[in-house]
Amino acid sequence: MEFSFGAEDEAFRTRARAWLAEHLTDEFAAVRGRGGPGSEHEGGAGRRAWERELGRGGWIGIGWDAPEGAYGNRRATLTQQVVWAEEYARVRAPGRYGHIGENLLAPTLLAHGSEEQKAEFLPPIARGDALWCQGYSEPGAGSDLAGLRTAAVRDGDTYRISGQKVWTSLAHEADWCFVLARTEAGSRGHKGLSFLLVPMDQPGRIEVRPIRQLTGTSEFNEVFFDGAHARVAHVVGGEGNGWRVAMGLLGFERGVSTLVQQIGFAEELAGVVREAVASGAADDPVLRDRLVRQWAELRVMRWNALRTLGGSGAGDGGAPSVAKLLWGGWHQRLGELAMAVRGAGATVGPVDWSPEAPYELDALQRLFLFTRADTIYGGSDEIQRNIIAERVLGLPREPR
Secondary structure, X not given: OOOOOOHHHHHHHHHHHHHHHHHOOHHHHHHOOOOOOOOOOOOHHHHHXXXXXXXXXXXXXXXXXXXXXXXXXXXXXXXXXXXXXXXXXXXXXXXXXXXXXXXXXXXXXXXXXXXXXXXXXXXHHHHOOOOXXXXXXXXXXXOOHHHOOOEEEEEOOEEEEEEEEOOOOOOOOOOEEEEEEEOOOOOOOOOOEEEEEEEOOOOOOEEEEEEOOOXXXXXXXXXXXXXXXXXXXXXXXXXXXXXXXXXHHHHHHOOHHHHXXXXXXXXXXXXXXXXXXXXXXXXXXXXXXXXXXXXXXXXXXXXXXXXXXOOOOOOOOOHHHHHHHHHHHHHHHHXXXXXXXXXXXXXXXXXXXXXXXXXXXXXXXXXXXXXXXXXXXXXXXXXXXXXXXXXXXXXXXXXX
8 A cells, every 4th residue: 555644744743743842841751661561560640640641732532533622632644643653652752551541442432332422431531531441351261252251230220240350451540441241141152242331449349459470560450340330321332232342342452553553663673673783692693684584574564554554455354363463473572582682691680689679670571571471462363363264264163
């Protein structure tokens, strides 16, 4: 596809660059570069304040399929959204706290929600006031969402939710959670599921337990629902239509945000290259070949994403799964390459390390440890290959 920046895009870039230069100062300068993969725990209060600053500037929801200003957001073309992402990455602006609400829930509400739901939930997201988390995966039903067991029983104009979710990013910070639950007793598989919007501030009914990871941090959580309430008016797409809504959301998850993600990947790759040059590892022809291969594969991912977003292949039901397979494996290999570039020194910390005072991981060590999960979370490689094989290529289903 033809993808280039025109005069209007460059004018938009100038405005975005000027706004970031003016506002990413003082208190916000301290959270520059904070909150990336493996370090989402960093700069919490400052990054939450930054979300509100973005909201005041009208920079949240620029890709929503809604009229300019309908919910407090400005409107931007696809190329302008990429421009904003490039400028945001260029100045090392803080990792976004509001990604789940802005890029996952909001497009889903615009596609499947009622007018009342849009009016209630979209403006707080656009202001940076409301943080969301995603209640999909469960123990025993991670990538295979159809096996979930969390139940929601109707009680008048509310549902009472009981069950457990796991690997829930930002649950310890979120104000709301969109929960996929079984609202039809005795239903199995894709049937009988509903997509519920659940307030997280329910002491005694919702418990959040952080999960400590290899990096020593706790970005993910277990969430336990014990009779938690959700209003009937907060069922998106109607009762029993949860699977259709949930699958629509996963398509948004791997849309424009994929390009934004790749800009971050490029920054990480550049850091590994700098390390290789500084240490002399780039003189090794094998490592040099791996570095070049990582760069080439990242370019392929970019063009595949642009091809899909531009309409060529967009109707292919396997496009989201292809994108996940590409970036998950690529990012994991980048972590491995970072350790190969560093050599044996990658496995040790400062000389004063002790079990009582464990050392802080550096950026490359966090990259390696965090990326071990890349081929699992967000839909494991096995599940993505099954989707492509069965739903796109029409191959026989895997024996269950």
